[in-house]
Amino acid sequence: MARLLYLAAAVAFIIGSPRTARGGNRIAGAGMLLAIIVTLVDQDVVGWGTIVAGLVVGGVAGGLLALRVQMTAMPQLVAAFNGFGGLASVLVALAEIDRVAAAFDVETGVVAVLTLAVGAITFSGSFVAYAKLQGLMTGRPIVLAGGKTANAVMALGIAALGVWAVAAEVAPAFWIATAVALILGVFAVIPIGGADMPVVISLLNSLSGVAAALAGFIISNEALIVGGALVGAAGLILTIQMGEAMNRTLANVLFSGFGGATGPVAMSDKPVKRATPDDVAISLAYAETVVVVPGYGLAVAQAQHAVRDLATQLEERGVRVAYAIHPVAGRMPGHMNVLLAEADVPYEQLLDLEQSNPRFGLTDVVLVIGANDVVNPSARDDATSPIYGMPILEVDRARTVVVVKRSLSPGFAGIDNPLFYKDTTMMLFDDGKAAVESIIGALATV
Amino acid sequence: MSDLFIAGIVVFVLASFVGLEVISKVPPTLHTPLMSGANAISGITIVGALVAAGTGSGTAATILGFLAVAAATINVVGGFLVTDRMLHMFQPKAPRRGKGG
Numbered sequence: 367m368a369r370l371l372y373l374a375a376a377v378a379f380i381i382g383s384p385r386t387a388r389g390g391n392r393i394a395g396a397g398m399l400l401a402i403i404v405t406l407v408d409q410d411v412v413g414w415g416t417i418v419a420g421l422v423v424g425g426v427a428g429g430l431l432a433l434r435v436q437m438t439a440m441p442q443l444v445a446a447f448n449g450f451g452g453l454a455s456v457l458v459a460l461a462e463i464d465r466v467a468a469a470f471d472v473e474t475g476v477v478a479v480l481t482l483a484v485g486a487i488t489f490s491g492s493f494v495a496y497a498k499l500q501g502l503m504t505g506r507p508i509v510l511a512g513g514k515t516a517n518a519v520m521a522l523g524i525a526a527l528g529v530w531a532v533a534a535e536v537a538p539a540f541w542i543a544t545a546v547a548l549i550l551g552v553f554a555v556i557p558i559g560g561a562d563m564p565v566v567i568s569l570l571n572s573l574s575g576v577a578a579a580l581a582g583f584i585i586s587n588e589a590l591i592v593g594g595a596l597v598g599a600a601g602l603i604l605t606i607q608m609g610e611a612m613n614r615t616l617a618n619v620l621f622s623g624f625g626g627a628t629g630p631v632a633m634s635d636k637p638v639k640r641a642t643p644d645d646v647a648i649s650l651a652y653a654e655t656v657v658v659v660p661g662y663g664l665a666v667a668q669a670q671h672a673v674r675d676l677a678t679q680l681e682e683r684g685v686r687v688a689y690a691i692h693p694v695a696g697r698m699p700g701h702m703n704v705l706l707a708e709a710d711v712p713y714e715q716l717l718d719l720e721q722s723n724p725r726f727g728l729t730d731v732v733l734v735i736g737a738n739d740v741v742n743p744s745a746r747d748d749a750t751s752p753i754y755g756m757p758i759l760e761v762d763r764a765r766t767v768v769v770v771k772r773s774l775s776p777g778f779a780g781i782d783n784p785l786f787y788k789d790t791t792m793m794l795f796d797d798g799k800a801a802v803e804s805i806i807g808a809l810a811t812v
Numbered sequence: 813m814s815d816l817f818i819a820g821i822v823v824f825v826l827a828s829f830v831g832l833e834v835i836s837k838v839p840p841t842l843h844t845p846l847m848s849g850a851n852a853i854s855g856i857t858i859v860g861a862l863v864a865a866g867t868g869s870g871t872a873a874t875i876l877g878f879l880a881v882a883a884a885t886i887n888v889v890g891g892f893l894v895t896d897r898m899l900h901m902f903q904p905k906a907p908r909r910g911k912g913g
Contacts, residue, residue, distance in 0.1 A: 372859075379853050380830055388899040391849050395892045398856065405859045411866035413874060420865055420878045424885025431886070432893035440844060440894075447851045447891055450883045454857040457880035461864035464872050473813050571847055571854075578857045583820050585860045591820055592827040593856035599831025600850040604843060693840055700843030707901040718840045 368408040369588065375401035376592035401589045437708045438665050441697040442499035445492045445567055451574035452488025455481055455581040456544060462584050468537040475532030477583040482540060483524050483547045485577035490551030492570045498560055499697055505560025513557060514621060520550040558619065560697070561739075564608040565619045567698045572601025604699045611693035611719075613745075613756035638774070641792035643801065646733075646768050647808035649792075650680055653730035653766075657722065658689045659759055660702055663736020663771070667798030670709040673735065676806050677711070688715045690722035690732075690759050692740035719757055726763040734761060734769045736798045742783045753781055767791045770801040845898040852891025858884035 378397025381390070411417065435443045459481040463470075470478060497503045510516070524543050531539035558566055575597025582590025609616055650656055658673060677687040689711060695702035703716055717725070726732065734741055737759075744751035745758045761767050762785055769791060785791055794801050838846050861884045865877025 375856075376827070379856075380827075380834065388896055388903070391845075391852075391892060391895045391899055394849060394853055398852070398858075398888055398892070401856060401859050402862065405862045406866070409863055409866055411862075412869075413866045413877065416865040416874050416878045417862055417881055420861070420881025421885050424882035424887075425889045427882070428886035428888070428890030429893060432890040432897065435894065437898075440848070440898075443890075443894065444844075444848055444851060447848070447887050448854075450886045451851065451854040451857065454855070454861055454880050454884035454887060457876050457883060458857055458860035458864055461873055461876040461880060462860075464870070464876060465864075471814075473817050568847070571850060574854045575850065578854045579824055581857050581860050583817065583824075585863060586816050586820065587859055588820070588823050589859055590856050591823050593853045595824050595827035596831040596835075597850040597854040599828050600835045600846060603832060603836050604847060607840075691841075696844075698844060699847060700840060700845070703841040704844045704898055704901070707898070713841070713902055716841050 368404050371404045372589035375589045379593050437705050442496045445495040448570045448574045449489045449492030452485040452577050455577035456485035458581045463540050468535045479528035481580040482544045486544050486547035487551035488573040490548045491555040494552050494555040495566050507559040508556045520546050562619050563697045564694050568601050568604035568608050572598050636787040638786050638793045641794045643804035643808040646805050647812050649731050651812040655686045655729045656731045657729045659734045659737050661737025664798050665705050669799035669802050670705045672799050672802040674709040676802050690717050723760050726760050729764040731766045732761040732764040770794045845895050849895040855884050855887030
């Protein structure tokens, strides 16, 4: 009976996970509640105090984090949650090892080692990603000499410890393998730059699901296996899509130490056309169609509400406004959409890459705020460019492009952007929020 | 290999394909709530954590069980709440939230 109810919970996850409405999320939540209740009823629970204490501590911490987080900080919150998921799977495996005194049959023992390895890498890797995203450590890649060799040695060490642990039924060997995996997780993520975080978070998300599914094999529970497999699949799809959006393979992201400016950049000394907020306000006011291209700089400047106010004023003047969002505009998949939704931008105005590019040729003014590499025409035109082949928003096809940027400094990839020097491009040098607010001010006088 | 273990592998493979199929249809706009929702679902490890915490005996089992339940609960409660918060913002024509700082 309990197994059928676990199956019902798993079905709820499948039904709930792809839904766009809140109902889907609630169906999945109901499935989770069902799985929890079944477990509490089905097992001969003796340690109620431990359970209640864990539920209260975890519930209060998770609830506070979820309700208080700023939408800009969503990537680091998801990274932290991934980490806790990996940690939970590790602890479940360790508790089971303790219960059976490390005497598993071979296949369960192997799964236990895998759970510990994947879960521990997910845990420590996620908290390094958290520290990078939260600004607790540099977002630039930290490349250590011999790092790759060290990682390979650690991976082999985990395998060797695992063989020893399973063959000789030695509990401490499981623990040592876990400790090595924790170190490996740190070493695996520190060489990865801040701009590659969308890929890393997606991958860690996938691994947290895999760890849960593996833990399901240890305790023979289908709900864990199905739920974990779903999350593993979701994370894998997002990992692949983010990699495609950056024209990078997963191996390249993980092992190249890219994703941060790596050396001196050859900047062009060609002149740029500087604009004042009044120039920008005039061109926006007399446009029929305006497309806003938000980048991570917009999120950093907390400018999404100001942009929404600007769009509202333009719409009152009869200008049609839309937003073109590159898949890696934020620090996690779909992050920019969340930031704009928070600022009450209507869902229909959010265009993805495929929807946006055919429109730019028909657009009067494109307003690029805090984005750089994702609008760099070199990715399309210059076969020698390091970002050649990366899908971009082809804003240079619009009649006028306004780029709001703090300075001419290069983006994360450290590459000069020919867009800035085009005749049809105006540069407005300012903080994203201040720039948009001064454009709004200037608009009132047009 | 036990039948139960093999059945588990079958379930895992099928669920992975179902996951790839349904989730690849989610539009990019909703990828963040998709990920945080997936996060909450990966908190299903809570089932294993409850078993460990509730049936284990001895100090090590109690400590491991408590930590496992706490970590998994953060995932479950936090994941579902934050996903609900985000999906609320995407809802058309819903009463708008105040523009928080």
